[in-house]
Amino acid sequence: QKEVEQNSGPLSVPEGAIASLNCTYSDRGSQSFFWYRQYSGKSPELIMSIYSNGDKEDGRFTAQLNKASQYVSLLIRDSQPSDSATYLCAVNTGFQKLVFGTGTRLLVSP
């Protein structure tokens, strides 16, 4: 079992819709969780971080964490074509390094 799992996609949504990206992790001791966005040919950039159970909102982005079920999700409201990218889930297991999922490719069509 991979430590951090994501559906590779692509996830296709129309412009203006809500995109829902999911991630599960195996280590119950994981302490902090991150969503990175990576455009093709570019390096990852941080979108959201979340440390406590529940929701965290930042503009059109909402991160959701459920430690009991070991999943973290990212919702993108009012999706735009510019949101088309690969979204990487990363988990800090407490051993001072991030474990990344393989990413979900999101396609937002105009």
Place this chain on the structure above:
Amino acid sequence: GAGVSQSPSNKVTEKGKDVELRCDPISGHTALYWYRQRLGQGLEFLIYFQGNSAPDKSGLPSDRFSAERTGESVSTLTIQRTQQEDSAVYLCASSRLAGVPETQYFGPGTRLLVL
């Protein structure tokens, strides 16, 4: 302020040659990480430095790979006797303080192609 910088941005080499990749972290960041990303794949952890502590080398794929960092400054990743499977983007990241949930900031990467 300046972000993480890496050089060269692209490197083409012949199989069997050695290559050296460089990373300049954000000033004041104590932790530095190297990752490898093959085409269409996720990020693969290679090595982690924190201050003057012994590095975590658990992700290095073979003894052909090594990395150095002096204090909290520049790091170099060296790949000896390169193989075609070493072709990938090598990403460096730094964070302000490891050991607490701190954000990693990535450099633009070095694209390595081994012919």
